[in-house]
Amino acid sequence: MPPVEKIVPSFAAEPPREGLPYGRWAERLTEELHTCWEALDGDGVELGEPGEIAWYPDRTWHGRRYVPATSITTNGYELFGYVRFVTGVDEEEPMELVAYGDFTEETAVRNPDWKLDVCDEVIGSWHGQNGALAAMTLVWGRPLVGAGQIVTAELGRATVDQCPLIEQRFTLIAPDDYLYDLLEIKLWGAKGQELARESLYEGDEQEPNDEHAPASAEDAPAGPSESSPDAV
Secondary structure (H helix, E strand, O other): OOOOOOOOOOOOOEOOOOOOOOHHHHHHHHHHHHHHHHOOOOOOOOOOOEEEEEEOOOEEEOOEEEEEEEEEEOOOOEEEEEEEEEOOOOOOOOEEEEEEEEEEOOOOOOOOOOOEEEEEEEEEEEEOHHHOEEEEEEEEEEEOOOOEEEEEEEEOOEEEEEEEOEOOEEEEEEEEOEOOEOEEEEEEEOOOOEEEEEEOOOOOOOOOOOOOOOOOOOOOOOOOOOOOOOOO
């Protein structure tokens, strides 16, 4: 194989280790998320009460495991977020549980043309070529069209992560906004046919970062070998 033109972190996260949360573990994660969501500043918006939580596959990166979730409130807003925690090599009791959460009025119900319902959040950065930074991004969601089997994250011409659908849900951790390439999420069928795609920037006026600028003003760790994960 010849040398690659762009060095990017591909498949940096561990595959899902468990099924979707249930029982007492789901209850514990729910408590963390509810506490986080209750503290949100709606800026005058009456969000309503959280509904049933939809869980998504766990992914592990940089020694932290992430379990994403969404919930539709009684007033029709979507709460989204994740719980992050640390476990040892022998899967002992999870430690350092931290929840992140936010809300949006853009839901699948209000957008019947959507083919993928996707949430994303930057959780760290990766230092690359010539001082450029990639925004390591947690992406989770569900397809809104049938026959899908697997979802990939693609940066330019490189596939940088993939996740099989687990109960019609997926989670990815992938580099974004790197050397002017932006992340795109694609749904694939059993025969390798593309069924849907979604850009994290579609309809967004945000421009790619300058190649030497931090991926996030608040969260720019030093790289996968040294950086600390997101602080939320």
